[in-house]
Amino acid sequence: xxxxxxxxxxxxxxxxxxxxxxxxxxxxxxxxxxxxxxxxxxxxxxxxxxxxxxxxxxxxxxxxxxxxxxxxxxxxxxxxxxxxxxxxxxxxxxxxxxxxxxxxxxxxxxxxxxxxxxxxxxxxxxxxxxxxxxxxxxxxxxxxxxxxxxxxxxxxxxxxxxxxxxxxxxxxxxxxxxxxxxxxxxxxxxxxxxxxxxxxxxxxxxxxxxxxxxxxxxxxxxxxxxxxxxxxxxxxxxxxxxxxxxxxxxxxxxxxxxxxxxxxxxxxxxxxxxxxxxxxxxxxxxxxxxxxxxxxxxxxxxxxxxxxxxxxxxxxxxxxxxxx
Amino acid sequence: xxxxxxxxxxxxxxxxxxxxxxxxxxxxxxxxxxxxxxxxxxxxxxxxxxxxxxxxxxxxxxxxxxxxxxxxxxxxxxxxxxxxxxxxxxxxxxxxxxxxxxxxxxxxxxxxxxxxxxxxxxxxxxxxxxxxxxxxxxxxxxxxxxxxxxxxxxxxxxxxxxxxxxxxxxxxxxxxxxxxxxxxxxxxxxxxxxxxxxxxxxxxxxxxxxxxxxxxxxxxxxxxxxxxxxxxxxxxxxxxxxxxxxxxxxxxxxxxxxxxxxxxxxxxxxx
Numbered sequence: 001x002x003x004x005x006x007x008x009x010x011x012x013x014x015x016x017x018x019x020x021x022x023x024x025x026x027x028x029x030x031x032x033x034x035x036x037x038x039x040x041x042x043x044x045x046x047x048x049x050x051x052x053x054x055x056x057x058x059x060x061x062x063x064x065x066x067x068x069x070x071x072x073x074x075x076x077x078x079x080x081x082x083x084x085x086x087x088x089x090x091x092x093x094x095x096x097x098x099x100x101x102x103x104x105x106x107x108x109x110x111x112x113x114x115x116x117x118x119x120x121x122x123x124x125x126x127x128x129x130x131x132x133x134x135x136x137x138x139x140x141x142x143x144x145x146x147x148x149x150x151x152x153x154x155x156x157x158x159x160x161x162x163x164x165x166x167x168x169x170x171x172x173x174x175x176x177x178x179x180x181x182x183x184x185x186x187x188x189x190x191x192x193x194x195x196x197x198x199x200x201x202x203x204x205x206x207x208x209x210x211x212x213x214x215x216x217x218x219x220x221x222x223x224x225x226x227x228x229x230x231x232x233x234x235x236x237x238x239x240x241x242x243x244x245x246x247x248x249x250x251x252x253x254x255x256x257x258x259x260x261x262x263x264x265x266x267x268x269x270x271x272x273x274x275x276x277x278x279x280x281x282x283x284x285x286x287x288x289x290x291x292x293x294x295x296x297x298x299x300x301x302x303x304x305x306x307x308x309x310x311x312x313x314x315x316x317x318x319x320x321x322x323x324x
Numbered sequence: 325x326x327x328x329x330x331x332x333x334x335x336x337x338x339x340x341x342x343x344x345x346x347x348x349x350x351x352x353x354x355x356x357x358x359x360x361x362x363x364x365x366x367x368x369x370x371x372x373x374x375x376x377x378x379x380x381x382x383x384x385x386x387x388x389x390x391x392x393x394x395x396x397x398x399x400x401x402x403x404x405x406x407x408x409x410x411x412x413x414x415x416x417x418x419x420x421x422x423x424x425x426x427x428x429x430x431x432x433x434x435x436x437x438x439x440x441x442x443x444x445x446x447x448x449x450x451x452x453x454x455x456x457x458x459x460x461x462x463x464x465x466x467x468x469x470x471x472x473x474x475x476x477x478x479x480x481x482x483x484x485x486x487x488x489x490x491x492x493x494x495x496x497x498x499x500x501x502x503x504x505x506x507x508x509x510x511x512x513x514x515x516x517x518x519x520x521x522x523x524x525x526x527x528x529x530x531x532x533x534x535x536x537x538x539x540x541x542x543x544x545x546x547x548x549x550x551x552x553x554x555x556x557x558x559x560x561x562x563x564x565x566x567x568x569x570x571x572x573x574x575x576x577x578x579x580x581x582x583x584x585x586x587x588x589x590x591x592x593x594x595x
Binding site: 079080082083084085086094153154157158161167168169170248249252253254255256266267269277278280281284 | 381382384385466467474475476490492496497498500501505508509512514515516
């Protein structure tokens with residue numbers, strides 16, 4: 001350290017006429033390390049952004065050859081998916097509907113359970129019990145999806161055939177139930193965080209007006225946290241749509257749209273299972289591979305738009321609790 | 325201390341290179357996979373420094389791996405398609421087929437199903453969606469659950485070319501991705517029909533097709549309508565005496581034929 005420059009008198013720092021930071025001439029090493037550190041951290045952040053952008057770019061570019069040679073309307077509206085026939089047909093309607101169908105059905109099962117569980121965790125349970133139960137719920141998110149898939153095919157499917165009398169146990173119901181279990185930890189975590197962030201004032205104000213506990217929960221707390229809860233539901237949906245292994249093993253992979261639309265006991269196929277199941281055998285550069293990349297583009301568009309929607313609602317939730 | 329760590333890393337890396345002097349990469353069909361596994365196990369027991377990796381991702385993947393040079397031997401339950409062959413030649417890979425065994429694609433149903441035999445035309449109509457209930461072919465009043473292998477499988481290709489014959493499969497057909505999965509689906513679903521290789525008969529009931537049951541004799545002499553040869557493909561004929569050559573000609577020895585038969589396939593000679 002350059003002792004000639006340091007002021008040894010007890011002058012207040014605010015009164016010194018020169019800036020507090022040492023110039024490069026005085027502390028070259030410190031200056032370089034600070035700027036190098038900034039550059040390295042910037043590079044690392046940029047790498048992750050770059051990775052996402054490159055994935056998006058790669059998938060879009062690889063799907064160009066297919067999309068330019070095949071009618072987009074037919075690709076989106078045709079129900080038949082026959083890539084290995086003599087005159088191949090690439091109609092992804094049944095596959096897109098299958099993905100959305102299974103995800104929505106999973107949400108129908110998971111959202112009521114998840115939101116009520118979040119309310120219970122944040123408002124009803126005692127602090128010690130909550131600190132035990134919340135990590136256990138989060139363990140559900142740590143189970144590998146192939147373990148869920150095994151459970152679905154080897155345990156749930158025969159059970160459905162025997163006890164529910166369904167003709168086939170690998171169907172949309174099976175896949176939806178397992179996806180609901182997989183989406184639950186996400187929904188519960190995010191919803192619970194946003195409900196806890198509401199703060200005591202709102203609840204105390206409600207109690208002081210004479211509301212019962214249930215009225216407070218349902219009419220005050222949940223509406224106040226609605227942005228965070230919507231974000232939780234959207235994140236759960238993202239998890240369900242992007243899941244591959246479970247639907248590949250448990251949904252039966254039939255390229256059909258269930259005939260009465262509410263019949264969950266029929267087998268369907270999702271976008272993720274189509275890509276995973278057929279990518280290995282589609283020869284490089286063939287139309288089949290291009291079609292699979294096109295389905296990948298659809299999947300990316302869907303998940304990115306869900307992500308943007310959930311970000312919007314999360315920022316609204318933060319703004320709301322920031323004000324309160 | 326740092327020099328010691330770097331020194332240990334260098335030594336362990338070079339030791340690793342010395343220990344695995346010979347490696348053999350095998351990739352391809354899930355049907356032929358068990359035969360390759362059995363051969364590999366035997367080879368490793370007589371030649372311990374040989375490291376053999378057997379991957380089972382589908383005949384189409386095996387062909388692609390051979391074309392890209394990622395494997396030494398491709399196991400396939402069907403012959404190479406013309407496009408694969410041409411791609412191989414364009415890549416300076418000259419595929420040579422070695423037939424190691426014969427296999428029958430067996431039509432399997434749940435053990436409780438009273439149906440014992442079907443004609444090829446009936447099987448085709450079931451898979452095309454024209455016959456939807458077991459009582460239309462002499463069984464009980466149960467809806468048929470149709471299970472097929474996925475399109476990258478050689479078993480699928482054989483079934484498609486010998487039974488479906490260009491008729492498209494119905495949209496309600498379920499797809500599974502490996503022989504053991506097809507077997508377990510049929511074994512646990514009362515109304516199911518599926519097709520598996522000869523080696524996957526346990527727990528399911530095999531039907532006669534066009535009056536002929538798939539047995540060793542009927543598959544070997546081709547009288548069973550859905551029988552097929554199982555191939556090992558190499559890049560050119562392997563150099564005599566090399567480990568690849570020993571592997572692909574192992575089926576001619578008595579031990580090889582025993583292993584093939586133990587896996588449930590039909591050996592090529594009457595040893």
